Amino acid sequence: MQTNGVLNHRELYRLPWTLPDNAISWLEPTAMCNLACDGCYRNNEKNSHKSLEEVKHELDVFQRNRNSDCISIAGGDPLLYPNIVELVAEIKRRGLKPIINTNGKALNREFLKELKKAGVYGFTFHIDSKQGRGGEWRNKNELELNDLRYYYARMLADEGNIACSFNSTVYEDTLQYVPGMVEWAQNNIDIVHTMVFIAFRHVVPDMPFDWFAGGKKIDWQSIMYHSDEKRRIDILSTDLVSKIREKFPDFSPAAYLNGTEKVDSFKWLLTERVGVPGKIYGYLGPKFLELVMAWHHFFKGTYLSYASPKTAGMGRSAMLFLWPFDKGLRKAAKNMLKNPFRIFKRAYMQSIMMIQPVDFMPDGRQSMCDGCPDITVWNDELVWSCRLEEQKQFGTFLRSVKKN
Numbered sequence: 001m002q003t004n005g006v007l008n009h010r011e012l013y014r015l016p017w018t019l020p021d022n023a024i025s026w027l028e029p030t031a032m033c034n035l036a037c038d039g040c041y042r043n044n045e046k047n048s049h050k051s052l053e054e055v056k057h058e059l060d061v062f063q064r065n066r067n068s069d070c071i072s073i074a075g076g077d078p079l080l081y082p083n084i085v086e087l088v089a090e091i092k093r094r095g096l097k098p099i100i101n102t103n104g105k106a107l108n109r110e111f112l113k114e115l116k117k118a119g120v121y122g123f124t125f126h127i128d129s130k131q132g133r134g135g136e137w138r139n140k141n142e143l144e145l146n147d148l149r150y151y152y153a154r155m156l157a158d159e160g161n162i163a164c165s166f167n168s169t170v171y172e173d174t175l176q177y178v179p180g181m182v183e184w185a186q187n188n189i190d191i192v193h194t195m196v197f198i199a200f201r202h203v204v205p206d207m208p209f210d211w212f213a214g215g216k217k218i219d220w221q222s223i224m225y226h227s228d229e230k231r232r233i234d235i236l237s238t239d240l241v242s243k244i245r246e247k248f249p250d251f252s253p254a255a256y257l258n259g260t261e262k263v264d265s266f267k268w269l270l271t272e273r274v275g276v277p278g279k280i281y282g283y284l285g286p287k288f289l290e291l292v293m294a295w296h297h298f299f300k301g302t303y304l305s306y307a308s309p310k311t312a313g314m315g316r317s318a319m320l321f322l323w324p325f326d327k328g329l330r331k332a333a334k335n336m337l338k339n340p341f342r343i344f345k346r347a348y349m350q351s352i353m354m355i356q357p358v359d360f361m362p363d364g365r366q367s368m369c370d371g372c373p374d375i376t377v378w379n380d381e382l383v384w385s386c387r388l389e390e391q392k393q394f395g396t397f398l399r400s401v402k403k404n
């Protein structure tokens, strides 16, 4: 049986990430940015850099409340944060993996060297066609932007041993490009470790809700993330899967996080594939991911988020030694061995993640990611980073209440 007609959540591995024990935590040292992305959910504030002491305190809050494998350093653009090098070193000193979430604009080879010396573990570059990029990237579509993605992937690969991921927000009119981006990632599987697609969400006209901050009714147009015109805000992870399958019919997600209000929704949907540039041998199954998460937690005390490039390059060993445990690995190994010479060739693993932020239930309930990985700190509390502006603006999360 398939829920949504695409996937059955009970056949997938439910990622074991929870609020106190999660692969990721989300730290924002600044809200300042050098781009203005359409789908961004942070108000761009000049001079909003926190002091290094404040940021260290937020790290203390995380470490008091939660096991984490990595810290996503986000914002704003964290490369604009004046103490970014010290911050990376501090996170590394605490035994966490520093991952920089950036649009890349402020990055050059010299800066990268400095960050690597400080201990940066990986980068996630947010690149899509609605960021208002200028110069040669102005008005480029998602596929034309693959050249920009390649520029950053190459830069990291030349520096060596840095995990490389890309994020894109997916809008109604850019959904068509997702298979082409997945294909580009496949062609560069040796240097691109993760692709993340995030479905666009906003508050739009004609939503059948009234909005409340505590007991006070507020105007929906005062919410920072709103659009005055009607737009599609209900793209699901399974819509992305269906679109990708038009080009790659075997595309098979293996693990997920459900929604807080909808058990069979795929708020984070993870696909793991193995292959060489230009050829995918197969898709790893739920058992493989269960094994990886359990192994990592048993030996390191945390659930795995970002794997190192070295680990991602162990696709061949995974197929040869772990095939008895996972159907997907067996199938991939068989495909690889169709040409026995391939056994001498290094194979790579690559993750494709789909994220489906807040969903509105017909009765007004809001379904968030269960065990939110991108949780951040606000007034010493853990709060959803995608909705931090509500805390900043109204002192609370907003409730949507069905209109009578």
Ligand code: SF4
Pocket (backbone or CB within 6 Å): 267, 355, 356, 357, 358, 368, 369, 372, 373, 374, 375, 384, 385, 386, 387
């Ligand atoms: S609840 Fe929001 S902040 Fe948390 S993981 Fe989902 S989209 Fe990200």
